Amino acid sequence: MSSIAQKKGFGATIWDYLTTVDHKKIAILYFISGGLFFVIGGIEAMMIRIQLMKAGNDFLSAGLYNEIITMHGTTMIFLASMPLLLAFMNAVMPLQIGARDVAFPFLNSLGFWLFFFGGIFLNLSWFLGGAPDAGWTNYASLAMASEGHGIDFYTLGLTISGFGTLIAGINFLVTIINMRAPGMTYMRMPLFTWTTFVASALILLAFPPLTIGLFFMVFDRLFGANFFDVAMGGNTIIWEHLFWIFGHPEVYILILPAFGIFSEIFAIFSRKRLFGYTALVFATILIGFYGFMVWAHHMFTVGLGPTANAVFALATMIIAVPTGVKIFNWLLTIWGGNVSFTTPMLYAVAFIPSFVAGGVTGVMQAMAPLDYQLHDSYFIVAHFHYVIVGGVVLALLAGTHLYWPKMFGTMLSEKLGKITFWFFLIGFHLTFFIQHFLGLMGMPRRVYTFGANQGWDTYNMISSFGALFMAIGVIVLLINVVLTIVKNERIGNDPWGDGRTLEWAIPSPPPFYNFPQTPLVRGLDSYWIEKMEGNKEGMVYAEPLGDIHMPNGSIIPLIMSFGMFVAAFGAMYHMDGDKAWALPVLVIGLGITFGSMLVRSLKDDLGFYITKEELLRDAKGGNNNGSK
């Protein structure tokens, strides 16, 4: 366990990543797997747009189309956006608060592997008899009627990856509550840390209802329970409530960290302190808070009655206020600044009009009677892609450029980055702007085909054409990534030159213990303060150089998650009734999980110490490649 840089073989590197509990490496794991699922989800999106390119197209069959839209939505939300955001949270948040790791490094790893195996399980459905086909919302009556195992892949896969996300949420909350460096008060936390904090709280309270809903469906489909069986007294609306009690906060789980990333970008590239930091923090908290009180606006047409509809309509409209506060504070951050249009800043600048457009259509849908027209039409498709692509995906792309140097120690090409940006942005608006009008012209969503002469042909063609642009943008980004890795030009602590927060004060990538000495934070934008005062080291220290306690790596998280993966297969095929092996597989899977939990519990794991001498050697040798 030495911190000395050493050449490692390929196998050793793989093993290192399989057992790592280092938040920066887990971030890379999230980043790679999230990116992979993003590409898969993107391919699914392209297939959807090819199918809808012209009226009566037969590129995809009806059943297959439903599987693809279901998997596109599920993959993009659960397996691409969330993990990519978790990647940035893992990579950056502990650095921003001056911590050496997260509160529970072991659980951090467990969270990742649960997500990973859940995602793999869900995607294996393509090869094992068909994917889920009831939409990403998986409404109960259709899901219960769905034949084959598609829906079971959905419920069990999301249960597993949902546990992973819940664990990650708790972990980040505790990290931010307990692990902040001296002087890092709540009101000095960078906004990305704040949004991570609020998003984690939302994860904590929103995922349990989803898990319960998924359990009900598993019990119904596999064990003959009657939660959603109307003939047996069940009620499918329960699913809708549980799903949206999760589903609406989920939107904010995605968008708040995106806001956080953009807040960092606006401040860095305007070379200016965030305007109205306090207001931004409170707006974040308010959005999170209101996020739990508006779920029924997804259910205006269910027939909940005018009182419920009116109340939820008003509650929904109120959310526009804190969101507006954010937008104006960002604008005022740019105002009076010194703006450099780097790739991350381009994304941030493009985000404002795109997200405002998505936001205002959201307020329009909050008007319940108007929503009777808009609901489940292409207007909705346009709206949520404007907020999720125009908000979250732009943030992910911006974050990729912004934090790539901190995560990998190299710079993505700005030139290719800007090419990606223009293709993606133009493609995005081309694809989705027009869909508002398709919806208003009466086109329902989730249709695998449409008849000619309903006035929708041209618009659909344009929309499909735009999707092609987005695909080109993503391909350029992938080329950019490959070229950057091949070139491997190392960069310093603060590659953007205007970094403001602690993560830019340390090497890129940071050593695995992050900070040889815990920093002392003297105000908001700690690194900026030190820079302005001419402090070459970028920080002042809260402790003398001394031994550092670090956690041990462990393979147990992977094994534990694998056990769940195995058990899920057992549970699923047990339903068929003709597979004798299913029950043993279920038992073995659970045995692996609980067995490894027991091992973890019984085995003392006290971590290890990096000595002062090793730290000094690191500092002299300039070892900043992050390996141990």
Added chain:
Amino acid sequence: MDLNKKYTPQTWPDHPETATLEGKNKFVGFWLLLAAETVTFASLFATYLALKDKGPSGMEFSASELFELPLVFAMTMILLTSSLTSVYAMYHMKNHNFKAMQAWLGITVFLGLSFLGLEIYEFNHYVHIGFGYTNSAFSSAFFTLVGTHGAHVLFGLSWFIALMLRNSKRGLNMYNAPKFYLASLYWHFIDVVWVFIFTVVYLMGVIG
């Protein structure tokens, strides 16, 4: 952290569960987990209330006919008592009296096992008289809610037993004190959930 460091009641901190950073993290994290558990049970309760007495036409069992209070009341008393005994155990933990803590935990486990035994008996009885899991939406909701609680009891008991066996030889230290504390906290949570089950499911069920 040094596992071999010996403590006496004098050197033992007042709040051993939060005396180390690890302990503090576990403490906060566990409370957060309980928040998530609360939402979980809230979802289960809401569903149960929505599906109470709902079933196919001509359904045989409704809450007011099914539940019998004496047995459930006994179960409630047993679980409440076990919560109290786990408080005693924690009292001794904080005074670094390992033997007394183990003894009280032993009693807690015994009471928990009795509760679980009675619950299994109760379920068995229901199934026996024809109120099975797949009987109606009501039966599914009932068994899922109460059964989830039962699974929590089982997990809590396993946790206690594992901790007691693992540490029986080496006594209390700063590494395992938070673990005992959290297991006990978990036990209280389970107890509180049961109080709600007793009220919402059984009392309100019998009243109608």
Added chain:
Amino acid sequence: MKQGLKNWRLFALLTALLVFLSGCGREEISTLIPAGAVAKDQFNMLILSSAVMAFVILVVTIIYVLAIVKFRRSKIGEDVIPEQVEGSAKLEFLWTAIPIVLILIIAVPTVYSTFELADTSDMDVKAEDGSMTNLTVNVNAKLYWWEFEYPEQGIVTSQELVVPTGEKVYFNLLAADVKHSFWIPSIGGKLDANPENVNTFYLTFDKESSELEDGVFYGKCAELCGPSHALMDFKVKSLSPEDFDTWVAAMQEDVTPAEGALAQEGEQLFGADGAGCIACHATSGVGTGGKAGPNLATFGDRNRVAGILEHNEEEVKNWISNPQKYKPGNLMPSPKELNGGKEFTEQELDALAAYLMSLSVEK
């Protein structure tokens, strides 16, 4: 960057142009061409909210464009460190208060309309002679088709809803299998047909459908309900009150036997002694809902076959010989299942088509 901005402007211009050129969609289905009081109400809300939102977008855009143009680094200078402003309580107050006012503007009509559109209290009002003053239609949504039952009139039809203009028509919606959603875009917003409870609302039809190019309004299922969700279309005929009464009377009459040899052969085949289509499909408009297949009493009067295909004998034959091809996952048996393991012959198909096309209450 400059080049990019130019692209952006060009693109925005093109988009605006396109939207302008292609207008508002088709009047049979577009929410932008409302043909009923409910849709008009909703359209007005669309206009109101669009106006408010356009104002918001305008304000944001002005500040935004000024900010990114005025404060570019190329203009400010490479090494300039701007003043680190903390914020402004006045501004925060301003951009909290103004949105609240804007929200109030749209909140009032929202609440009013929400209650207004849900008011079905007149549904059960009876006239002095004991008949209902308002028309009520029970809508049963089934896997990929719609059944419309008129309880007061004792008639039932499917796939084509027939309603009078100029009065409130009340609907009771229920799904027979999975959840569906009932939507006639140009007449009014949608309401879900749930499997567990009846949902009730009303719509008003202000325009006779005969004035439309296609002669009918288009209705859609708006909730994903399976593979053929996209094909779960229905049509709406709105008639003047007099014409509607005539139609109801015609529906209530007994079925007349088919005329012509071919149609008679088809009737034979349709019946219990033939392929047994009659087991699922009623041919009389009299009765109540709940049959396994759509009622065919008005088949000859319809605008489409199975809701989606052109209304001609050729498509009828296509449909009968391979229903799965046109509506994947629908529940109509294939010819082999009906016809003792054999496909229908061309002659049999012709006969069935002729018979079906002869079923009419309007001729």
